[in-house]
Amino acid sequence: MKWDWNAVDGFMPYFWDGLLVTLQALVLGSLISFALGLVWALLMRTPSRWVRWPVGVVTEFVRNTPLLVQLFFLFYVLPEWGLTLSALTTGVIGIGLHYSTYTMQVYRAGIEAVPAGQWEAATALNLPVARTWRVVILPQAIRRVVPALGNYVIAMLKDTPMLMVITVLEMLGQARLFSQQHFQFTEPLTVIGVAFILISYLASLLLRALERRLVH
Amino acid sequence: MSTDTVKNPETNPEKHPGELIRLEQVTKRFGDNTVLDHLDFSVQAGKHVTLIGPSGSGKTTILRLLMTLTKPDEGTITVDGQQLFPAPEKQVREIRKKIGMVFQQFNLFPNMTVLKNITEAPVTVLGMSKDEAEERARDLLDLVGLADKCDARPTQLSGGQQQRVAIARALAMRPQVLLLDEVTSALDPELVAGVLDVLRDIARSTDITMLCVTHEMNFARDISDQVLMFDSGRVIESGPPEQMFSEPEQDRTREFLSAVL
Numbered sequence: 001m002k003w004d005w006n007a008v009d010g011f012m013p014y015f016w017d018g019l020l021v022t023l024q025a026l027v028l029g030s031l032i033s034f035a036l037g038l039v040w041a042l043l044m045r046t047p048s049r050w051v052r053w054p055v056g057v058v059t060e061f062v063r064n065t066p067l068l069v070q071l072f073f074l075f076y077v078l079p080e081w082g083l084t085l086s087a088l089t090t091g092v093i094g095i096g097l098h099y100s101t102y103t104m105q106v107y108r109a110g111i112e113a114v115p116a117g118q119w120e121a122a123t124a125l126n127l128p129v130a131r132t133w134r135v136v137i138l139p140q141a142i143r144r145v146v147p148a149l150g151n152y153v154i155a156m157l158k159d160t161p162m163l164m165v166i167t168v169l170e171m172l173g174q175a176r177l178f179s180q181q182h183f184q185f186t187e188p189l190t191v192i193g194v195a196f197i198l199i200s201y202l203a204s205l206l207l208r209a210l211e212r213r214l215v216h
Numbered sequence: 217m218s219t220d221t222v223k224n225p226e227t228n229p230e231k232h233p234g235e236l237i238r239l240e241q242v243t244k245r246f247g248d249n250t251v252l253d254h255l256d257f258s259v260q261a262g263k264h265v266t267l268i269g270p271s272g273s274g275k276t277t278i279l280r281l282l283m284t285l286t287k288p289d290e291g292t293i294t295v296d297g298q299q300l301f302p303a304p305e306k307q308v309r310e311i312r313k314k315i316g317m318v319f320q321q322f323n324l325f326p327n328m329t330v331l332k333n334i335t336e337a338p339v340t341v342l343g344m345s346k347d348e349a350e351e352r353a354r355d356l357l358d359l360v361g362l363a364d365k366c367d368a369r370p371t372q373l374s375g376g377q378q379q380r381v382a383i384a385r386a387l388a389m390r391p392q393v394l395l396l397d398e399v400t401s402a403l404d405p406e407l408v409a410g411v412l413d414v415l416r417d418i419a420r421s422t423d424i425t426m427l428c429v430t431h432e433m434n435f436a437r438d439i440s441d442q443v444l445m446f447d448s449g450r451v452i453e454s455g456p457p458e459q460m461f462s463e464p465e466q467d468r469t470r471e472f473l474s475a476v477l
Contacts, residue, residue, distance in 0.1 A: 125337035
């Protein structure tokens with residue numbers, strides 16, 4: 001086996017396209033999982049079990065079935081029900097939904113870690129419940145869970161290649177396409193491998209900076 | 217255990233002029249443990265009442281009931297003529313506006329500055345303008361001797377300073393009643409005096425009603441109009457501090473005071 005820099009040069013334009021798609025999937029998937037996970041976590045705290053029960057069942061189901069199966073389902077079954085989305089949109093929703101069932105657990109732990117005294121002080125000051133959540137509980141809970149949420153961003157990054165199976169040309173998709181056309185596998189796969197490491201590393205640096213800022 | 221009740225329930229529950237807080241036959245249980253046992257007592261507006269007694273005798277539970285942090289199993293509680301349990305949410309909020317509470321563990325909001333801790337509720341609950349709330353907060357911080365700490369975070373303050381901010385925060389809501397729940401118990405000994413001085417000041421210079429659970433007997437003697445001795449969920453004796461501290465009638469009170477004084 002020999003390393004061919006020309007193959008690297010040839011792959012780079014496709015690599016940039018793939019990188020852009022990977023980053024889109026990662027950023028949008030993260031945002032969806034952060035937002036949706038928080039919604040699940042809050043719904044699980046409502047007094048009504050008619051809310052908690054269905055949310056519990058749905059999120060448990062999503063968490064305990066493979067992301068790959070969910071992606072296939074969203075991509076091939078939803079259109080049969082009349083809902084057709086682009087491959088990337090489907091993938092972003094799939095990843096975001098799947099990981100929201102993990103981030104909800106992270107939020108739950110963060111919310112439970114806020115001392116009961118904070119709720120009591122808010123009650124004593126007569127703050128409305130919604131306001132208590134917004135300005136007292138969630139700021140403290142979220143500050144605590146940023147590191148844990150960050151871990152799921154890295155995990156999501158490593159799951160983005162699954163989008164290939166629903167025709168999204170992210171980094172691995174581009175590498176595979178290039179390899180099959182040029183019969184050169186080593187170079188494109190190495191390039192995207194290095195790219196995954198770099199993105200993970202940069203993401204973790206960013207998260208650490210964010211953590212430091214939050215600890216005031 | 218003595219079963220004497222010092223105050224008998226009034227025969228006419230309708231009118232009690234000057235009375236701000238009234239508990240009638242209030243019982244509170246935690247599992248098998250009866251913390252309050254058919255308790256009756258009332259507090260006149262403007263009075264400073266101190267609850268003393270051994271740990272677990274139900275003193276703190278009374279404050280928590282009044283602040284609606286917990287519910288009674290039996291009995292009625294009225295504040296300023298309005299019943300608290302059961303009551304529609306709107307009425308509960310109205311009653312809570314009249315009551316402020318300072319906690320043993322301060323419970324300041326660590327994610328807000330000192331100033332924001334104090335202004336948050338006046339702005340969102342009372343609808344005060346931000347400027348007015350901040351001006352009043354600065355006055356209150358001045359009152360508790362922390363005028364220079366507006367922009368500090370609670371975590372940057374000592375326990376005593378945090379507790380004084382918590383007092384300012386409670387006062388910012390202009391409550392008629394201030395509930396003080398062992399406010400110096402979590403403090404280092406050298407910080408206790410500063411907090412008690414602030415409270416003495418407030419007791420002297422305002423007409424706020426105070427309901428105070430404390431183990432600081434000198435403080436209780438200084439500020440109280442009335443001292444209630446609790447044991448096993450009941451008031452076993454009450455009276456003005458001079459009498460309670462020098463010539464209590466009940467053996468249990470004498471025993472307790474000789475242990476803590």
